[in-house]
């Protein structure tokens with residue numbers, strides 16, 4: 341059996357272990373510590389736009405806190421991109437609110453501004469103003485942020501930007517994760533940089549970030565004893581995880597280049613197969629970190645997305661269908677949905693190819709020759 345090629349595995353640089361050792365040497369193993377402060381500073385410096393950052397235990401925790409701080413409560417509605425991972429939508433349910441799913445547009449595979457407008461108008465007609473809009477930058481590709489922000493501003497609905505997959509991407513020169521009233525990042529093991537597990541909340545409103553740190557550490561009031569006036573959470577990042585994160589920030593830009601090189605390699609080598617279509621950046625306004633290289637497979641040539649996935653699996657190569665849209669998930673079967681069929685088509689035809697920044701030339705060649713062999717049969 342050939343060695344395994346993973347979809348997206350952690351890729352450490354040279355400073356991560358040194359930082360972790362330093363945390364051990366100084367006994368900063370407890371949840372908070374200097375690396376947490378340092379990681380937050382590193383992220384804020386990288387993102388720019390005057391943002392503040394709270395390092396948290398996961399991207400999901402960050403989204404949950406964002407919705408809490410926006411006052412999302414039982415019975416409220418929150419608009420959410422349908423084409424995404426369930427973690428974008430689950431925190432809506434944690435709050436007892438209802439997700440209202442909006443379909444994607446063809447160019448970016450992210451939330452369609454036209455359908456967003458339609459959904460807001462329809463919810464308003466039904467007598468309920470959505471409390472927030474969760475827009476996602478799938479696989480690192482920026483959503484059409486200028487139009488989405490304009491619609492949200494006109495209706496005075498705050499945007500929560502799910503940039504879990506998009507650290508290092510930008511739209512019109514502005515880093516993703518800095519557009520929303522609040523934005524979230526993920527440092528889960530498969531992301532472009534990882535802290536083993538972790539996430540962050542980002543905002544240029546410092547009050548949100550201070551409140552997030554307070555809620556994430558069990559909402560302790562200022563008192564020598566344990567005093568609580570709010571429900572709290574245990575959502576903070578540990579100093580050991582932040583030590584890894586600081587080392588990963590040193591190599592972030594390199595990782596973006598490596599992932600973009602994977603995409604270019606696949607695009608060039610698979611150009612001979614017209615049934616395979618790539619997710620191009622629509623124009624110079626869009627810069628994707630290419631967290632995952634994704635393709636659509638037109639099965640009219642006799643080879644389907646699933647044929648390719650199974651052939652890769654036979655060769656010990658991991659690939660995955662694109663996210664299954666939330667409006668098709670049994671757990672959200674009763675949620676309102678505004679769609680045009682785009683996300684369903686993407687799910688039917690889409691495949692994520694191995695995209696690790698640590699892939700070797702030989703591994704990338706193995707992926708491509710396996711895919712080519714599917715079409716040669």
Ligand SMILES: Cc1ncc(COP(=O)(O)O)c(C=O)c1O
Pocket residue numbers: 397398399400401424425427428476502504505525526527528538539
């Ligand atoms: C789009 C999206 N949103 C949210 C999350 C949640 O992040 P985490 O796994 O850090 O909770 C992820 C990744 O896991 C994701 O891909």
